[in-house]
Amino acid sequence: MSDIRIPPTGADPALLDVRGLTKRFGDFTAVDDVTFSVSAGGSLGIVGESGSGKTTTARLITGLDSPTSGTLTIDGRPRSAQRGKTQRLARARQVQIVFQDPLQSLDPRLSPRDTLDETLRLHFPGSRRDTRVRELLDQVQLSSRDADARPRGLSGGQRQRVAIARALAVRPRILVLDEAVAALDVSVQAQILNLLAGIREQTRVTYLFITHDLGVVRSITDDVIVMRHGRVIESGATATVLARPNTSYTRILLDSVPGPNWDPRGIAAAREQD
Numbered sequence: 341m342s343d344i345r346i347p348p349t350g351a352d353p354a355l356l357d358v359r360g361l362t363k364r365f366g367d368f369t370a371v372d373d374v375t376f377s378v379s380a381g382g383s384l385g386i387v388g389e390s391g392s393g394k395t396t397t398a399r400l401i402t403g404l405d406s407p408t409s410g411t412l413t414i415d416g417r418p419r420s421a422q423r424g425k426t427q428r429l430a431r432a433r434q435v436q437i438v439f440q441d442p443l444q445s446l447d448p449r450l451s452p453r454d455t456l457d458e459t460l461r462l463h464f465p466g467s468r469r470d471t472r473v474r475e476l477l478d479q480v481q482l483s484s485r486d487a488d489a490r491p492r493g494l495s496g497g498q499r500q501r502v503a504i505a506r507a508l509a510v511r512p513r514i515l516v517l518d519e520a521v522a523a524l525d526v527s528v529q530a531q532i533l534n535l536l537a538g539i540r541e542q543t544r545v546t547y548l549f550i551t552h553d554l555g556v557v558r559s560i561t562d563d564v565i566v567m568r569h570g571r572v573i574e575s576g577a578t579a580t581v582l583a584r585p586n587t588s589y590t591r592i593l594l595d596s597v598p599g600p601n602w603d604p605r606g607i608a609a610a611r612e613q614d
């Protein structure tokens with residue numbers, strides 16, 4: 341399937357448009373002819389089991405990697421490789437990413453407050469930053485005590501709030517969240533998902549929400565694409581795809597969500613047949 345497109349809802353034109361996106365590593369095709377679009381302020385889920393190409397897709401959109409082929413446009417402008425620091429920073433301000441484990445991306449020596457100040461200094465040198473730092477800390481509901489702690493002294497949920505605040509600091513058009521709540525306890529997960537829903541309402545930032553967890557997709561996305569072996573095998577409104585999946589793969593992913601009728605042995609058997 342090469343031309344799956346999520347129609348932009350309402351009158352909004354597509355903010356992010358991805359066409360025929362392909363990434364090969366040697367002979368192996370990690371992302372294979374992926375096409376989709378997302379409107380401004382929308383939230384698109386990308387689901388699929390481990391190894392299906394979700395993170396590679398995220399890295400291509402963020403610009404951490406370049407595609408083997410295909411095009412990426414934001415607001416109708418191609419997101420081609422740009423050299424030079426100024427251009428690189430301008431490009432980074434369009435799309436920011438939050439990963440699963442913020443400890444790996446947070447400087448262990450810097451408090452959240454200093455992390456935000458550093459990010460703002462890098463992107464907006466010479467600007468006054470203290471007000472914006474406070475605003476960001478408020479936005480992710482970090483107390484001033486947490487704001488002055490070291491990353492190691494914070495809980496996983498608080499660290500993820502710091503990573504989200506840092507990503508929001510540059511007012512990105514698009515925020516990519518790659519398994520951003522996967523490592524958190526369910527109750528903390530719910531808090532972060534609520535926080536993200538509120539931030540989207542306030543800022544109109546667009547989410548690309550990558551997860552293997554269909555429960556998470558249900559709560560935070562409008563539309564969803566399902567990836568398998570690097571390809572998009574199903575797409576549509578999240579509620580529709582989850583209620584009436586078209587492929588057995590999506591049905592198996594759905595059945596894999598632990599719930600009252602969770603049946604690990606049945607899932608494993610179905611997975612082998614599929």
Ligand SMILES: Nc1ncnc2c1ncn2[C@@H]1O[C@H](COP(=O)(O)OP(=O)(O)O)[C@@H](O)[C@H]1O
Pocket residue numbers: 365368370388389390391392393394395396397
């Ligand atoms: N830099 C790389 N070099 C070689 N293979 C890679 C590289 N990055 C990812 N892959 C492979 O591409 C496939 C998709 O990986 P990934 O995008 O991380 O999947 P997901 O995030 O859905 O788990 C995997 O088989 C992975 O091993």
Ligand SMILES: [Mg+2]
Pocket residue numbers: 394395396519
């Ligand atoms: Mg991944």
